[in-house]
Amino acid sequence: MPKLKTRRAAAKRFKLTGSGKKIARRKAFKNHLLNHKSAEQKRRRLSGMALVDKSDEKNVRLMLPYA
Incomplete structure (x- = not known):
């Protein structure tokens, strides 16, 4: 299975x-x-x-697969 891409815009806006x-x-x-x-x-x-x-929260987690 290929690597999943992180949505960079979401990565800059959200933190765990x-x-x-x-x-x-x-x-x-x-x-x-x-x-x-x-x-x-x-x-x-x-x-x-x-x-x-x-x-x-579900949509944000989909945008950040490795967070």
Whole structure:
């Protein structure tokens, strides 16, 4: 059976957690147009990582066959 190719775009966007059971992602809305957003919102709500939802997890795992 041939090697499976990893979707490079997905590999750059998702990481497995330490246990390897969950997939982490970056939160949206913190790329540009940040002037009108409060520092509190940017610090509390938009910083850090979030987990990929269960409904999307299967598709992400298919894109990352060796993760």
